Amino acid sequence: MSEVVLDAVSKVYPGGQRAVEELSLTIADGEFLVLLGPSGCGKSTTLRMVAGLEEVTAGTIWLDGRPANDLTPRERNVAMVFQNGALYPHRSVRGNIGFPLEIAKADPAESAERVTELARALGLERLLDRLPGTLSGGQRQRVAMGRAIIREPSLFLMDEPLSNLDAALRNELRLEIGGLVRGLGVTTLYVTHDQVEALTLADRIAVMNEGRLEDVGTPTQIYENPATAFVAAFLGVPPINLLAATVEAVAGEGVNLHLGRQRLVIPWSDPRAQYLASRHADEVVVGIRSDALQPTGDPHLGAVLSGHLRALEFHGHEWLAHIDAGVTVVDAATVSRRREPEPVGAPSRPTGMAGRALALLRGPHRRAPVEPPAQHVGAHRRAELLTRLHSRDGYSPGMDIHLAVDLDRVLVFSKDGRRVDPVLR
Ligand SMILES: Nc1ncnc2c1ncn2[C@@H]1O[C@H](COP(=O)(O)OP(=O)(O)O)[C@@H](O)[C@H]1O
Ligand SMILES: [Mg+2]
Known part of the structure; x- marks a missing residue:
């Protein structure tokens, strides 16, 4: 024992x-x-x-x-x-x-x-x-x-x-x-x-x-x-797609996750919608694993993200599709980057509800500077979505591609990388 x-x-x-x-x-x-x-x-x-x-x-x-x-x-x-x-x-x-x-x-x-x-x-x-x-x-x-x-x-x-x-x-x-x-x-x-x-x-x-x-x-x-965006990004090949989104709660419809020009709608019947609604107007990070994206012929049926196929990469047992979709990629390292430790003797910063309320009172001008989106760093921008294909038949770079999103597997993190909905273990 x-x-x-x-x-x-x-x-x-x-x-x-x-x-x-x-x-x-x-x-x-x-x-x-x-x-x-x-x-x-x-x-x-x-x-x-x-x-x-x-x-x-x-x-x-x-x-x-x-x-x-x-x-x-x-x-x-x-x-x-x-x-x-x-x-x-x-x-x-x-x-x-x-x-x-x-x-x-x-x-x-x-x-x-x-x-x-x-x-x-x-x-x-x-x-x-x-x-x-x-x-x-x-x-x-x-x-x-x-x-x-x-x-x-x-x-x-x-x-x-x-x-x-x-x-x-x-x-x-x-x-x-x-x-x-x-x-x-x-x-x-x-x-x-x-x-x-x-x-x-x-x-x-x-x-x-x-x-x-x-x-x-x-x-x-x-x-x-x-539980966190760091963990989501550390496990999985290819790495999970982490995308910047804003939350909008819409009566009747559900919670919209706006990703650039596109959106995903989490219906009110989904238990996550209540947690997301409390983040109305907030910026969040949406995580979608490549295996939760499936090419579809019908861009109007269900949850779909659309884009242009930038490149196809041969991996032997599969092809990896790099897709530009007008969305903003978030670098896992910046989401999970730890705050600098407080100097010894400094008053501790309130966290949780109290901390959020204080941050609101202080107003946006007191917030920490926002990191530039990862796509602006470096000359060669990485494609925005990665998904796997069993074959390259019917696909060629430059074409439009529509991806059905398995909404059940969409993960939503706050900007500090923690899950918006509770993670039960
Ligand atoms: N003997 C040591 N003295 C000072 N710093 C150390 C010592 N051993 C490890 N560290 C530092 O502690 C941190 C954690 O190291 P370690 O436990 O070896 O990490 P890991 O095994 O995950 O690679 C690192 O920043 C490392 O540089
Ligand atoms: Mg070690």
């Missing part, structure tokens, strides 16, 4: 670098939780705090219901696998895998049996007498996994264990790690910046950005129903 609870855990490095900010997260007993986020967002720091390799600046880490901040790594009974799978170069595969048992002074005959058994499960049985220097990257990483597993830790911590491997090996080992770890049923915290690893391996994914938790949920929840 091993449950991990992080309660408002923060890490400030001695130089003042704020690596993790008030992270609260529970990893259930036996769960495979993937910590996902861009480089530098605080994933490794979080993992190292759980392992006991890095001191916690504020907050509490609980292991199995006990505060663990002051426990040594050994007392926590965790096993770690790192990116480079560091092995003892002068010990054989057998010696490396069996090393933790040797340290624990386990019975040699029993140890030998366990090493052989585990080596078989890892596909290493024919390599037991080889030295690490003679192994491939994938084999070395398997040995590192074996050495971590053999102690039967109560918690398994992995930090980008596949990121030094080439693509084919990564796919193969990803599947193996998933099977192996699940078979053991050991609580696992797995760090990666790779969305495919997260989506394929995780029971639940926790997405981090700039030291903070953006969202946590099952892979389907995170992909289909993300």
